Amino acid sequence: NAGVIQTPRHKVTGKGQEATLWCEPISGHSAVFWYRQTIVQGLEFLTYFRNQAPIDDSGMPKERFSAQMPNQSHSTLKIQSTQPQDSAVYLCASSLRGVQDTQYFGPGTRLLVL
Amino acid sequence: AQKVTQTQTSISVVEKTTVTMDCVYETRDSSYFLFWYKQTASGEIVFLIRQDSYKKENATVGHYSLNFQKPKSSIGLIITATQIEDSAVYFCAMREVITGNTGKLIFGLGTTLQVQP
Numbered sequence: 001n002a003g004v005i006q007t008p009r010h011k012v013t014g015k016g017q018e019a020t021l022w023c024e025p026i027s028g029h030s031a032v033f034w035y036r037q038t039i040v041q042g043l044e045f046l047t048y049f050r051n052q053a054p055i056d057d058s059g060m061p062k063e064r065f066s067a068q069m070p071n072q073s074h075s076t077l078k079i080q081s082t083q084p085q086d087s088a089v090y091l092c093a094s095s096l097r098g099v100q101d102t103q104y105f106g107p108g109t110r111l112l113v114l
Numbered sequence: 115a116q117k118v119t120q121t122q123t124s125i126s127v128v129e130k131t132t133v134t135m136d137c138v139y140e141t142r143d144s145s146y147f148l149f150w151y152k153q154t155a156s157g158e159i160v161f162l163i164r165q166d167s168y169k170k171e172n173a174t175v176g177h178y179s180l181n182f183q184k185p186k187s188s189i190g191l192i193i194t195a196t197q198i199e200d201s202a203v204y205f206c207a208m209r210e211v212i213t214g215n216t217g218k219l220i221f222g223l224g225t226t227l228q229v230q231p
Contacts, residue, residue, distance in 0.1 A: 033217065042222075043205065043207075048218060055216070055217070056217070093219075095217070098217050099211055099217045100147065102149065102161055102164060103161070103217075104161060107158055108159075
């Protein structure tokens with residue numbers, strides 16, 4: 001069984017450019033989560049979809065960050081006008097349903113903004 | 115406020131011994147889930163074991179077990195018969211069960227385990 005798939009694994013952008021990160025959840029999982037990992041802040045929650053609907057985006061920076069889940073097989077995290085402080089590992093996780101289920105993580109996308 | 119604290123920054127043990135990693139959490143919820151994950155050198159985050167707050171029995175999976183002390187808001191991870199490949203960063207995480215359908219995990223900052231031959 002394939003785990004959570006994230007592409008690209010590494011991305012380098014220039015300051016001000018746009019970055020789009022992709023996530024394919026485990027087949028049959030209806031909940032998708034995005035997290036960000038930095039040395040300083042550790043692992044931080046960004047946003048959560050269940051059955052493709054946005055449920056909680058309380059961790060998303062209000063400007064420049066957006067996430068979508070257009071179908072059950074993929075979700076995207078888009079960062080507009082990237083800044084050096086956006087450099088981090090962006091992790092996607094999925095779970096079977098919602099609150100009570102274990103989340104399984106993808107390998108992450110390492111974003112470097114120069 | 116929701117918070118997960120791992121006070122041990124790093125631990126070094128000799129292989130085949132037992133190690134315990136500490137984790138304390140803060141929550142106002144009466145029901146919650148606790149998880150341990152490990153992050154390998156490649157960056158992969160792997161689920162290890164979980165404890166549901168309403169369960170009194172400590173969870174055990176393979177050579178991982180938990181020491182759940184609910185009155186102390188503590189969930190320790192015990193690894194028995196450690197192996198070199200257990201060297202990793204271990205994260206404790208909590209998910210609360212509250213109205214609002216939030217499913218987010220709140221993570222501690224991690225404990226680096228080094229297993230020496």
